[in-house]
Amino acid sequence: MVMVAKQAVNEKGHLLIGGIDSVELAKTYGTPLFVYDLSLIRERARGFINTFKELNVQAQVAYASKAFSSVAMYQVMKQENLSLDVVSAGELYTAIKAGYPVDRIHFHGNNKSKEELLLAIEHNIGCIVVDNFYEIELLKNLAAEHDKQVNILLRVTPGVEAHTHDYITTGQQDSKFGFDLLNGQADRAFQDVYKDKRIHLLGLHCHIGSQIFETIGFKVAAEKLIKKMIAWHNDFNFQCTVLNLGGGFGIKYTEEDTPLEPSVYVKEMVIVVKDLVAETNFAMPEIWIEPGRSLVGDAGTSLYTIGSEKEVPDVRKYLAVDGGMSDNIRPALYGALYDAVIANKMNKESKEEYTIAGKCCESGDKLIEHITLPKADPGDILAMFCTGAYGYSMASNYNRLARPAVVFVEKGNQQLAIRRETLEDLVHLDLPLTLEKE
Structure with missing residues (x-):
C-alpha cells in the first residue's frame, strides 16, 4: 500500500x-x-472529550446530528459517550430507536410543535433548548398538564457574526434563532421561566455559525454569555450551571481550507470562561459544545x-x-x-x-x-x-x-x-x- x-x-x-x-x-x-x-469519527470525538478532561473541566460533547442521523450512527456516538443534539421528532424518534440514553439528548429548533415537545417531555430527555416566547408558553402548559419537570437552556443570539456563508451564520443579531442579548429579549425570557416551578433553567446556549476556522468568535460569544449569566446571578441570585457554545468547527473540504484541531477550539473557549469566572464569585459552569460536521464531515x-x-x-x-x-x-x-x-x-x-x-x-x-x-x-x-x-x-x-x-x-x-x-x-x-x- x-x-x-x-x-x-x-x-x-x-x-x-x-x-x-x-x-x-x-x-x-x-x-x-x-x-x-468510523475510525476518523472516533478520533475526532475523543479529541474533543479528552481535551476537556485534560483541562479538568466538566463538559458535554453533543453530536449535532442534523449533519447525518441514522440508528447506526447514533449508536456509534453512544459508544463514544457523546451526548446528542436533535432538531425534530424524527431525529428524536431515531435516537430512541437507537437506544440512546435520554438524559443525554438535547432538543433544538426554532419552531418545535406541541407534538414534538410532548414527545420530548414524555421521554424525559435531558434538555430542551428553548428558542422563543411561543415555545416557553407551550412548555409551561405541557409541563403543568403532565406534571413534569423540564430542563431547559435559553438560546440567545450574542451579536457575533462568524466568517462564513450568509446561509450558515446564526449568531448575528438578524437571525431566526434565539433571544437577542442586545435588545432585552433574553432578559424577558429569563423572567418568564426562572420562577416557574416546573421549568428548570440550566443556562444559556448560542451557535454563531458553521465551517468556522478561527476561535475569536467563540471567545467573544463566551464572554457575552458569561457576563449575562453573572448579571442574573448578581440581580436574582440565580446560578446558571451550563454554558453551551454550540458548534460550527470547520473541516478541510479543499486545500484552501485551514481548520483547527478540536483541542484548539476547546482550549480557547475554556481559557476565556475560566478567566471570567475567576474575576467574580460565579461558579465555573459546565461547558457544552455541539460538533456535527467536524465529527462526520x-x-x-x-x-x-x-x-x-x-x-x-x-x-x-x-x-x-x-x-x-x-x-x-x-x-x-x-x-x-x-x-x-x-x-x-x-x-x-x-x-x-x-x-x-x-x-x-x-x-x-x-x-x-x-x-x-x-x-x-x-x-x-x-x-x-x-x-x-x-x-x-x-x-x-x-x-x-x-x-x-x-x-x-x-x-x-x-x-x-x-x-x-x-x-x-x-x-x-x-x-x-x-x-x-x-
Whole structure:
C-alpha cells in the first residue's frame, strides 16, 4: 500500500477507505454510495472529550446530528459517550430507536410543535433548548398538564457574526434563532421561566455559525454569555450551571481550507470562561459544545459511477455521474466546494480538466466546477471527499431518484448502515386516484 495525496492506495492503484478497496465497495453496494470511516469519527470525538478532561473541566460533547442521523450512527456516538443534539421528532424518534440514553439528548429548533415537545417531555430527555416566547408558553402548559419537570437552556443570539456563508451564520443579531442579548429579549425570557416551578433553567446556549476556522468568535460569544449569566446571578441570585457554545468547527473540504484541531477550539473557549469566572464569585459552569460536521464531515466519501462526457469547445468538459444534487445539494444551494479523485486510477497522472455534473434535470446540478483528473472513461468510479455532513441528511427524491446506500467501514471491516432505496420505496406512500373524471 502507498499514499497518494494523503490518500491510501492499494497495489491495484485503487483508493482505500478504512482499509477497504473503494472500487470493491462500489461493486458490492452500487453507486451512488456514502462511505463512512468510523475510525476518523472516533478520533475526532475523543479529541474533543479528552481535551476537556485534560483541562479538568466538566463538559458535554453533543453530536449535532442534523449533519447525518441514522440508528447506526447514533449508536456509534453512544459508544463514544457523546451526548446528542436533535432538531425534530424524527431525529428524536431515531435516537430512541437507537437506544440512546435520554438524559443525554438535547432538543433544538426554532419552531418545535406541541407534538414534538410532548414527545420530548414524555421521554424525559435531558434538555430542551428553548428558542422563543411561543415555545416557553407551550412548555409551561405541557409541563403543568403532565406534571413534569423540564430542563431547559435559553438560546440567545450574542451579536457575533462568524466568517462564513450568509446561509450558515446564526449568531448575528438578524437571525431566526434565539433571544437577542442586545435588545432585552433574553432578559424577558429569563423572567418568564426562572420562577416557574416546573421549568428548570440550566443556562444559556448560542451557535454563531458553521465551517468556522478561527476561535475569536467563540471567545467573544463566551464572554457575552458569561457576563449575562453573572448579571442574573448578581440581580436574582440565580446560578446558571451550563454554558453551551454550540458548534460550527470547520473541516478541510479543499486545500484552501485551514481548520483547527478540536483541542484548539476547546482550549480557547475554556481559557476565556475560566478567566471570567475567576474575576467574580460565579461558579465555573459546565461547558457544552455541539460538533456535527467536524465529527462526520471528512469521515464521509461519496462514490459515483462515471457515465457520459460532453465537451463544449473552448469552454469546458462535462463529466456526468450517477448522482448529483439529489444526494448532495450543497454545491447547488450555496456553492460548496469539494475535492475528488478517480478511485480506480489513483496512480494515473491528472491532465484533464472537468466539470463534474450530476444527472438531475437541472443546469445547476454540478458537484464540482473545475477539477483536474486522469482521463476518465465510462464505468470509472469517482470518489468525492468530505461528504459526510449534510449529504445524505439533505438528500431528496428529486426526479424520483432513489436515495443512496450508506456503508460504515473501520479497519478493514464493513457494514451496511442504510440500505439503498428501491423503486418500490419511491411509490410506497403514493395512493391511486379515486376521483372520477368529469
